[in-house]
Amino acid sequence: MSFLAVTRATLAKDLRLEWRSKDAINAMLFFSLLVVVIFSFAFDPTAEESRRIAGGLIWVAFLFAAVVALNQTWARELRNHVLDAYRVSPAPADPLFLAKAVGNFIFVIVLEALMAPLFIIFYKLRPLGPAWELLPIAVLGTWALVVNGTFFAALSIRTKNREIMLPLLLFPISLPALLGMVNATTAVLTGEESAKFWIALLLAYDVVFTIACLLLFETILEAE
Amino acid sequence: MSGVSPIIVADAVIKQFGRFAALRGVTADFSPGRLYVILGDNGAGKTTLLRTIAGLSQPTRGTISVLGAKEVKTVRSQIGYMAHPSLLYDEMSGMENLRYFAGLYGIEDDAVAEKRCREVISLVKLDPGLARPVGQYSQGMRQRMSLARALLNDPKLLLLDEPFSNVDSHSAEEMAGLLAQMRDQGKTLLVVTHQPAILESVADEFVWMDAGKIVDRTSKLRGAQ
Amino acid sequence: MKRGFPILAIVTALLLSFGLYEALIVAPTERTMGDVQRIFYYHVPSAWTAFLLFLINFVASVTYLIRRNAKADILALVSAEVGVVFCTVVLVTGPIWARPVWGIWWTWDLRLTLTLVLWLIYVSYLMLRRFSTSSQTPVMAAVLAVFGALDVPLVYFSIWFFRTQHPSPVIGDGGSLDPRMAHVLLINWAAFLCLAWLVCWTRYRLEVVQREVEEAQSLEALLEGDGSR
Numbered sequence: 001m002s003f004l005a006v007t008r009a010t011l012a013k014d015l016r017l018e019w020r021s022k023d024a025i026n027a028m029l030f031f032s033l034l035v036v037v038i039f040s041f042a043f044d045p046t047a048e049e050s051r052r053i054a055g056g057l058i059w060v061a062f063l064f065a066a067v068v069a070l071n072q073t074w075a076r077e078l079r080n081h082v083l084d085a086y087r088v089s090p091a092p093a094d095p096l097f098l099a100k101a102v103g104n105f106i107f108v109i110v111l112e113a114l115m116a117p118l119f120i121i122f123y124k125l126r127p128l129g130p131a132w133e134l135l136p137i138a139v140l141g142t143w144a145l146v147v148n149g150t151f152f153a154a155l156s157i158r159t160k161n162r163e164i165m166l167p168l169l170l171f172p173i174s175l176p177a178l179l180g181m182v183n184a185t186t187a188v189l190t191g192e193e194s195a196k197f198w199i200a201l202l203l204a205y206d207v208v209f210t211i212a213c214l215l216l217f218e219t220i221l222e223a224e
Numbered sequence: 225m226s227g228v229s230p231i232i233v234a235d236a237v238i239k240q241f242g243r244f245a246a247l248r249g250v251t252a253d254f255s256p257g258r259l260y261v262i263l264g265d266n267g268a269g270k271t272t273l274l275r276t277i278a279g280l281s282q283p284t285r286g287t288i289s290v291l292g293a294k295e296v297k298t299v300r301s302q303i304g305y306m307a308h309p310s311l312l313y314d315e316m317s318g319m320e321n322l323r324y325f326a327g328l329y330g331i332e333d334d335a336v337a338e339k340r341c342r343e344v345i346s347l348v349k350l351d352p353g354l355a356r357p358v359g360q361y362s363q364g365m366r367q368r369m370s371l372a373r374a375l376l377n378d379p380k381l382l383l384l385d386e387p388f389s390n391v392d393s394h395s396a397e398e399m400a401g402l403l404a405q406m407r408d409q410g411k412t413l414l415v416v417t418h419q420p421a422i423l424e425s426v427a428d429e430f431v432w433m434d435a436g437k438i439v440d441r442t443s444k445l446r447g448a449q
Numbered sequence: 450m451k452r453g454f455p456i457l458a459i460v461t462a463l464l465l466s467f468g469l470y471e472a473l474i475v476a477p478t479e480r481t482m483g484d485v486q487r488i489f490y491y492h493v494p495s496a497w498t499a500f501l502l503f504l505i506n507f508v509a510s511v512t513y514l515i516r517r518n519a520k521a522d523i524l525a526l527v528s529a530e531v532g533v534v535f536c537t538v539v540l541v542t543g544p545i546w547a548r549p550v551w552g553i554w555w556t557w558d559l560r561l562t563l564t565l566v567l568w569l570i571y572v573s574y575l576m577l578r579r580f581s582t583s584s585q586t587p588v589m590a591a592v593l594a595v596f597g598a599l600d601v602p603l604v605y606f607s608i609w610f611f612r613t614q615h616p617s618p619v620i621g622d623g624g625s626l627d628p629r630m631a632h633v634l635l636i637n638w639a640a641f642l643c644l645a646w647l648v649c650w651t652r653y654r655l656e657v658v659q660r661e662v663e664e665a666q667s668l669e670a671l672l673e674g675d676g677s678r
Contacts, residue, residue, distance in 0.1 A: 006327060006328065009324060009327040013316075016316075020315050080309045080311060080312060080314065081309040081310075081311055082311055082312065084280055084305070084307065084309075085305070085311035085312075085373065086328065087280055088305040089301075090329065090330065091327075091328040091330075
């Protein structure tokens with residue numbers, strides 16, 4: 001059971017299962033749409049300030065959508081106690097984590113791909129800075145949320161109020177990443193400053209926590 | 225008793241969940257190649273004991289050595305575990321489920337995995353070609369498929385927690401026969417069950433538990449307790 | 450060690466009173482802010498004490514992950530609890546100071562923001578400990594503490610950079626410190642450290658006793674069923 005093989009097999013299995021129960025994806029997509037609409041009602045898109053705050057709005061919307069997606073990370077493994085079957089096998093724990101994190105990443109990126117164009121349309125956004133930078137920002141920012149989110153979702157499995165524990169644990173630790181995502185996006189949208197520092201911060205955040213998650217996942221998986 | 229070294233050695237195992245002590249000092253040996261039936265009322269600690277042997281739970285105090293290893297982690301490839309929940313994905317077919325778990329046990333070659341999965345599914349008298357998702361199986365079929373999953377890696381030690389629960393008598397008999405077969409092949413089996421009569425004719429020893437301890441070990445199923 | 454406790458208590462009381470005297474009477478009045486500035490002698494030492502306690506929590510958590518000894522776990526719990534209390538003091542004294550001086554209740558300056566984030570992280574740590582259903586809560590909490598500690602430098606740098614881009618009023622750091630003020634500051638910090646030590650010690654012993662009681666209760670139940678062995 002090589003690391004890569006188990007990761008690939010688990011990811012493939014998850015994608016297949018996700019595809020089969022399309023209800024979940026449809027509900028999530030609709031939820032994301034609703035979030036964008038609500039934000040547009042709450043924060044007037046025609047005001048001049050829009051471009052300045054859009055960066056923050058978009059990422060808060062992504063954060064909410066991400067939490068809903070993250071909360072069901074381990075749902076299938078908990079039903080029928082499949083997680084026990086995994087733990088009892090000789091397969092190491094980190095490929096399980098990585099597969100789940102990558103699966104969540106794909107899931108959340110799909111949601112973002114739906115929400116972003118809507119934001120652009122509703123808020124008439126046009127990046128005044130280098131637009132290509134939005135890609136690394138989206139990737140690094142989403143990974144920052146998803147890597148810790150998947151980890152804390154696992155941590156929340158053994159708590160009394162699972163669904164609320166996840167954001168409770170995730171939000172404080174994600175604050176520097178959130179600052180990074182929002183300011184980087186705002187920098188690109190307004191073109192007034194460089195996003196380079198924030199992108200570097202996001203990269204550092206991602207590296208630090210990806211390593212931490214991979215090293216410590218087995219410890220918490222076995223903490224029954 | 226022959227000089228064969230025991231396959232499981234539990235020494236003063238205590239397992240506490242907060243203030244509740246599920247296991248209160250279990251000391252026991254289990255010899256290889258035998259079929260043990262573990263009995264007792266609810267709350268006696270049977271499931272906790274099995275999970276501790278399987279490495280899913282760590283003793284609060286005391287030690288357990290399985291297959292000669294102090295850390296069950298190192299011998300997981302030789303253990304098969306089955307519980308009352310199916311440990312299978314409801315949305316996939318039996319074959320798809322087993323193909324995935326085969327990968328977890330290191331059976332990576334596609335052809336070898338395919339063959340092995342068909343083998344074990346046939347062993348439990350199910351149809352490998354059945355495309356129906358496991359969630360739509362009857363309880364008897366689901367338990368048999370779960371047993372197939374536990375047998376994938378041809379384990380030396382099989383730990384079964386309530387395998388006959390809610391299973392029709394025909395399936396239960398089939399499984400009992402299969403378990404006896406496994407034992408005859410030299411495997412060690414520990415079966416927790418509330419229906420020991422099913423295994424009465426094939427079990428080697430009955431282990432009685434009460435309030436977190438082993439209180440008796442008999443070779444026959446008396447009306448004891 | 451038991452004898453040291455009353456001595457520490459007396460020393461703490463003395464230092465706190467002396468510190469109060471120094472802060473309110475002896476320290477010179479600040480030129481621009483007036484007497485309100487004296488809250489500085491409580492605001493800053495609380496922050497330093499809280500940060501130190503969180504550092505202790507980190508070390509204790511890592512020790513627990515490596516050695517799995519109960520003492521490290523208790524120390525981690527205790528330092529987190531007391532750290533949160535001192536953090537709360539910082540977060541309360543900040544606005545009390547800021548309002549009369551700058552007319553605002555809050556500013557997202559480096560110290561206050563960092564303190565707020567730490568407070569959030571450690572409150573979530575305490576919530577995890579409270580809501581965990583696992584029999585290995587100490588392990589989970591220790592892992593979370595490690596994550597929190599890894600986060601701290603990232604929080605610091607992100608806020609620091611943000612502030613250099615978007616400067617805002619800073620509570621306190623008006624420039625170099627008058628040596629007489631520095632003197633009072635250090636006295637109060639010493640007093641706070643002793644207070645923290647005193648409270649931690651008490652809480653530690655409380656936790657030790659509580660765990661002993663739980664063990665005794667389990668042991669009692671164990672012996673109860675001990676007829677057939």
